[in-house]
Amino acid sequence: MTAKYSAITQLTLARLREFYREPAAVFWVYGFPLLLALGLGIAFRDRPVESIPIDVATDGPAGYYKAEEYAVLLRADPRLKLTLLDGAAAKERLRTGKTGLVLTPTAAAPGWEFLIDPNRPDSVLAQSAADSTLLRAANPALAAAATVESNEVGGRYIDFLLPGLIGANLMGGGLFGVGFNIVDMRVRKLLKRFLATPMSRRDFLLSLLISRLLFTVVEIAILLAAARLFFDVSVRGNWFALGGLVVLGGAAFAGIGLLVASRARTIETVSGLMNMVMLPMYVTSGVFFPADRFPDAVQPVLQALPLTALNAGLRAVINDGGSWSALGYPAVILTAWGVGCFALALRVFRWQ
Amino acid sequence: MSDAIRVRDLVKTYPGRPAVEAVRGIALDVRVGECFGLLGPNGAGKTTTLEILEGLTDPTAGEVEVLGRTWRRDPAGIRERIGISLQETRLADKLTVRETVTLFRSFYADGLDPDAAIALVTLQEKARAHVVKLSGGQRQRLAVACALVGDPELLFLDEPTTGLDPQSRRQLWDVINDYKSRGRTVMLTTHYMDEAERLCDRVAIVDHGTVIASGTPAELILQIGGEHIIDFTLDRPGPPADALHALPTVRTVRADPPRDGVHGYSLSVAEPHRALPALLALLQSSAAQLAGLTTRTATLEDVFVTLTGHGLRDAEGTAS
Numbered sequence: 001m002t003a004k005y006s007a008i009t010q011l012t013l014a015r016l017r018e019f020y021r022e023p024a025a026v027f028w029v030y031g032f033p034l035l036l037a038l039g040l041g042i043a044f045r046d047r048p049v050e051s052i053p054i055d056v057a058t059d060g061p062a063g064y065y066k067a068e069e070y071a072v073l074l075r076a077d078p079r080l081k082l083t084l085l086d087g088a089a090a091k092e093r094l095r096t097g098k099t100g101l102v103l104t105p106t107a108a109a110p111g112w113e114f115l116i117d118p119n120r121p122d123s124v125l126a127q128s129a130a131d132s133t134l135l136r137a138a139n140p141a142l143a144a145a146a147t148v149e150s151n152e153v154g155g156r157y158i159d160f161l162l163p164g165l166i167g168a169n170l171m172g173g174g175l176f177g178v179g180f181n182i183v184d185m186r187v188r189k190l191l192k193r194f195l196a197t198p199m200s201r202r203d204f205l206l207s208l209l210i211s212r213l214l215f216t217v218v219e220i221a222i223l224l225a226a227a228r229l230f231f232d233v234s235v236r237g238n239w240f241a242l243g244g245l246v247v248l249g250g251a252a253f254a255g256i257g258l259l260v261a262s263r264a265r266t267i268e269t270v271s272g273l274m275n276m277v278m279l280p281m282y283v284t285s286g287v288f289f290p291a292d293r294f295p296d297a298v299q300p301v302l303q304a305l306p307l308t309a310l311n312a313g314l315r316a317v318i319n320d321g322g323s324w325s326a327l328g329y330p331a332v333i334l335t336a337w338g339v340g341c342f343a344l345a346l347r348v349f350r351w352q
Numbered sequence: 353m354s355d356a357i358r359v360r361d362l363v364k365t366y367p368g369r370p371a372v373e374a375v376r377g378i379a380l381d382v383r384v385g386e387c388f389g390l391l392g393p394n395g396a397g398k399t400t401t402l403e404i405l406e407g408l409t410d411p412t413a414g415e416v417e418v419l420g421r422t423w424r425r426d427p428a429g430i431r432e433r434i435g436i437s438l439q440e441t442r443l444a445d446k447l448t449v450r451e452t453v454t455l456f457r458s459f460y461a462d463g464l465d466p467d468a469a470i471a472l473v474t475l476q477e478k479a480r481a482h483v484v485k486l487s488g489g490q491r492q493r494l495a496v497a498c499a500l501v502g503d504p505e506l507l508f509l510d511e512p513t514t515g516l517d518p519q520s521r522r523q524l525w526d527v528i529n530d531y532k533s534r535g536r537t538v539m540l541t542t543h544y545m546d547e548a549e550r551l552c553d554r555v556a557i558v559d560h561g562t563v564i565a566s567g568t569p570a571e572l573i574l575q576i577g578g579e580h581i582i583d584f585t586l587d588r589p590g591p592p593a594d595a596l597h598a599l600p601t602v603r604t605v606r607a608d609p610p611r612d613g614v615h616g617y618s619l620s621v622a623e624p625h626r627a628l629p630a631l632l633a634l635l636q637s638s639a640a641q642l643a644g645l646t647t648r649t650a651t652l653e654d655v656f657v658t659l660t661g662h663g664l665r666d667a668e669g670t671a672s
Contacts, residue, residue, distance in 0.1 A: 005457055007458040007459050010454060010457075010458035011455065011458075014447060014455050017446065018444050018446045018447065021446040021482075022446060188441065188442035188443075189438055189441045190441060190442065190444070192408060192438065192441070193436075193438055193441045194459070196406050196408055196431065196434075196438070197459040198428055198431040198459050198460055198461070198502075199459040
């Protein structure tokens with residue numbers, strides 16, 4: 001038999017052709033994650049703190065002149081942006097986020113009081129900036145300490161975000177790429193038609209996996225190249241370890257996708273199931289912010305999720321320069337999910 | 353001649369409340385080299401029977417042998433030797449005709465060159481066209497090419513021409529006749545009686561999950577007792593059935609339920625030249641006015657209606 005008629009090659013080719021002949025699919029798989037990374041990268045790019053708005057109340061117990069006096073003292077710090085107005089208006093500005101701090105001159109020591117919103121970082125920052133400026137003004141002997149600025153690649157938000165997006169893409173690609181296609185073929189009765197031929201089921205499932213991995217490699221290469229070009233994000237660790245992690249992650253999510261699609265009879269059902277699987281992980285598995293922000297009580301659950309493990313591994317390799325040794329925990333979790341789901345899917349799979 | 357398909361006491365019951373008995377004890381023998389048709393209305397159990405023969409559905413009970421093999425012992429051996437076309441399979445839109453046929457070819461250890469299979473269904477000019485660009489008839493021929501590319505000994509076609517225009521139907525009939533002329537076996541389902549008469553050497557008429565008659569189309573038509581049919585309509589109820597039966601050479605009498613005040617009757621007769629004058633004389637003596645009268649050759653449709661008492665397309669029978 002010639003290689004021309006290898007079933008696994010033909011099945012994989014068919015998947016690739018169907019994919020690249022569908023421009024909408026190409027956009028959603030390749031264009032959308034790229035735009036998302038660019039958008040988020042720009043929105044959350046790290047900027048130096050430009051100005052800290054501070055309001056000084058002119059109708060406090062110590063009177064208007066005291067308010068002006070404090071304003072002059074505070075202007076010694078060029079970052080502070082002062083506004084003088086009556087207390088009620090200042091309070092309203094604090095409530096709506098237009099200012100970070102309301103300083104009211106008082107009769108009692110030390111001569112002022114702060115009104116802040118303790119839940120807002122900019123408010124806490126304004127308080128500490130105002131406090132230290134006023135203290136320095138009262139005690140000129142306190143010199144400012146020498147300050148060296150650092151903004152190293154690897155510690156910015158985009159550095160944190162990129163591995164998370166790669167992980168999320170592997171998840172979305174694995175679930176949608178495998179799950180959606182299987183149900184589509186089931187709805188079109190193509191699965192049933194294939195089943196009536198001598199086609200081996202193993203070849204069929206392997207071809208889904210292979211085509212998925214081929215799409216994924218291209219997708220991740222594009223993301224990494226764009227991140228390098230626009231944000232100077234680079235892979236600091238071992239490229240082969242990264243490749244191994246991508247293959248493992250892609251295969252694990254393909255297994256989950258197979259399970260999700262194993263019995264669904266309609267596109268609507270499988271879409272709902274996939275969102276049910278993916279949305280919680282988007283939020284809790286450290287795509288946009290670290291998973292350890294969640295309470296300690298749920299950490300054992302979160303750490304056992306495949307996307308949490310994958311993201312941890314990707315960050316270890318991309319940001320922290322890790323190599324194979326960093327992959328123990330992700331490898332165990334991903335293999336368990338992949339093998340477990342694949343085995344279960346094969347048992348319950350509905351071919352017709 | 354040996355049998356390509358042998359079926360005994362085939363039963364398929366789908367669980368549920370109430371359980372649906374799609375097939376209720378069907379027996380069939382299909383000989384090598386013939387074209388065998390399963391005829392019947394939608395829901396008669398034709399597709400279920402075919403899918404059991406194709407190994408896609410497990411029977412509840414009964415014996416099935418395909419090409420001398422059973423699905424339990426040698427599924428791979430059967431799959432390698434049969435070709436099938438299902439009702440309403442939607443092949444991938446964005447693959448070309450040649451890519452689709454090559455994909456199916458890759459599933460078989462032996463078979464035709466994909467281009468040869470495309471030539472069998474005369475789609476050469478469309479070999480590079482995407483499936484989405486094909487007409488309904490061309491898609492159906494592509495489906496048959498996918499069934500033929502494994503060079504099967506036995507071809508299953510489920511409603512191959514349903515929904516096609518007359519020209520496309522004739523093209524597909526040519527493809528099937530070509531295949532049969534190479535000594536291969538075809539089993540098809542249809543609810544078009546003209547299709548069965550054109551293609552099939554033998555047919556089995558299926559209704560409510562059982563075979564109610566089988567034989568060559570000519571045998572079945574003879575079985576209802578006459579090769580000719582006299583259809584006539586009256587403006588009010590006409591002579592009683594006994595009186596019609598008593599007319600010369602009349603074999604069967606059928607009265608249709610009245611529709612819009614018109615009462616229709618069909619008589620199967622052996623000799624219209626004797627039956628017709630007697631019928632006219634009888635009608636003259638009755639109060640009913642003749643609204644219309646035609647004579648024609650009997651068809652399988654008449655066989656079906658005579659045996660079941662209902663039409664093929666207006667069948668209330670939803671056995672599955």
